[in-house]
Amino acid sequence: MNEEALWIRNKVKAHNKWFEECIPMIASENLMSPLAKEMLISDFADRYAEGLPGKRYYQGNIYVDEVELKAMEMAKDLFECSFADVRPISGTVANMAVLFAFAEPGDTITTCALAQGAHISTAKFGAFGLRSVESVNYPFNESDMNLDVDGTIKLLKEVKPKVAQFGLSVFLFPPPMKELQDTFDEIGCTVWYDAAHVLGLIAGGQFHDPFREGVHVMSSSTHKTFPGPNHGMLLGHNLDEEQEKAIYRAVFPGVTSSHHLHAMAALAMTLAEQKVFARDYAAQTVKNSRALGEALYERGVDVLCPDLGFTRSHALAVDVSKFGGGKTVAQDLEDANIICNKNMLPRDTSAVKPSGIRLGVQELTRVGMKESEMVHVAELISRVCNKESPSKVREDVKELKRNFTKIRFCFSEGEEAYRFHELV
Ligand SMILES: Cc1ncc(COP(=O)(O)O)c(C=O)c1O
Known part of the structure; x- marks a missing residue:
């Protein structure tokens, strides 16, 4: 190994060690199971596949095709829908594919505003802008962090x-899709749901069931509440043949060429595992986020939506303006080994100096924390x-985390979650 190789390896090892001693609460992250991780270092990682299983542009995809077809079948089963494409290499790429399949430049798409919690793909400087669509924002009720139905x-x-x-x-509460269904039918629009944050909750029967509430197409990442690889997925229900073809074409050759076959296999493995574990995992995740909200609120921390039980997802939005704002608090928390992000809240105008932080409990749940640990985390x-002093709190963070480094809700339960795999 040369000096540079050693240096890189040591940095990554240091990161693993640090995260083992942290309380990771970024709402968009999770831990993959050891079986899913194994897929990432398989030979799939070094290969190419373009097109759909059975119709590839390259040879060498005999087993890749079988795994991909299995993943598509498992995805349709788990989400009870009629269409799946497991090739998008991230949630943003999945969103790009929907934009290319269902909208032309100049078309109008209704969506939420960034300050209300929307993703940057919906912004002019994000994927919406790249597709040159016009976006119009829904009216939003700040008090219940959800859409104003009549508006x-x-x-x-x-x-x-x-x-x-x-x-x-x-994403704290399910949007009122049922209430909007008649209007969708009346105007005949395509209904698109970005499930990146809540995919694992939907798989586990929590939050809500978009396909039974009028949604036609669902885009997603596969590594947030759904504890799979950094990858993406597209699902559809009751689409016609033309629409399905439009999605396939938008994914390839539209926004991907080869689709990161190792990640696709890791997604397949996560689908197989979540078929068994999604219900328990999602239920405990939501119990934990609500318990954390309660415990923080009791300690004078302004968690949004106290009258609604704070959340029905894995995430909490917290107004920390009285403690110095999101930027300061997120940095102080990192210094104490509690990892979260600053976040805009509805009235904020600056993304770099927002008044809030966002907290997610899906990873803490994945390593076995329950409601009593949430009280402990709230105290920290x-x-x-x-x-x-963050350095003083850090010692107690490390102490709490010592008992929660093993992975749960998967077939290889009890294995170390933050292990660095030494190859040489
Ligand atoms: C709602 C939403 N959509 C899409 C994405 C993008 O996902 P990815 O990071 O996989 O591109 C995110 C990422 O956090 C998200 O929150």
């Missing part, structure tokens, strides 16, 4: 969008907010 119906009828898009990165967070 949204009115807006949909006025704007008559080609596509109505839903889904957030600060509130000590940092109240300006106790």
Whole structure:
């Protein structure tokens, strides 16, 4: 090994060790199971496949095709839908494919605003802008962090969008899809749901069931509440043949060539595991986030939506303006080994100096934490907010985490979650 190789390896090892001693609470991350990770270092990682199984442009895909077809079948089963494409290499790429399949430049798409928790793909400087679509934002109720139903119906009828898009990165409550269903039918728009954050909850029967509430196409990442690889997926229900073909074409040759076959195999493995574990995992995740919300609130930390039980997902939105704002608090928490991100809240105008932080409990749940540990985590967070020295809190964080480094809700339960695999 040369100096550079050694240096890189040591940095990555140091990261693994650090995260083993951290409380990771970024709401968009998770831990893959050891069996899924094994797929990432298989020979699939070194190969190419273009097109669909059975119709590839390259040879050498006999087993790749079988795994991909199996993944598509398992995805349709788990989400009870009629169409799956497991090739998008990320949630953003899945979103690009929907935009290419269902919208033309100049078309109007209705969506949420960034300050209300929407993802950057919906922004002018993101995927929406790249496709040159016009976006119109729904009216939003800050008090319950959800769409204003009457206002949204009115807006949909006025704007008559080609596509109505839903889904957030600060996704606390299910959007009122059932209430909007008649309006969708009336205007005949495509209903698109970005499930990146809540895919694992939907798989586990929590949050809600978009395909039974009028959604036609669902885009997603596969590594947030759904604990798979950094990858993406597209699902559809009751699409016609032309629409299905349009998605396939948008994914390839539209926004991918080869689709990271190792990640696709890791997704297949996660689908196989979540068929068994999704229900328990999702249920415990939601119990934990609500318990954390309660415990923080009792300690004077302003978690949004106390009257609604704080959340029905894995995530909490917290107003930390009285403690110095999101930027300061997220940095202090990192200094204490509690990892989260600053986040805009509905009235914020600056993404770099927002008043909030976002907390997610899906990874803590994955390593076995339950409601009692959430109380402990709330205490650690509130000590940092109240300006106790982060380095002092860090020692207690490490102490708590010592008993929670093993992976749960998968076939290889009990294996070390943060292990660095030494190859030489
Ligand atoms: C709602 C939403 N959609 C899409 C994405 C993008 O996913 P990816 O990072 O896999 O591209 C995210 C990422 O956090 C997200 O929150």
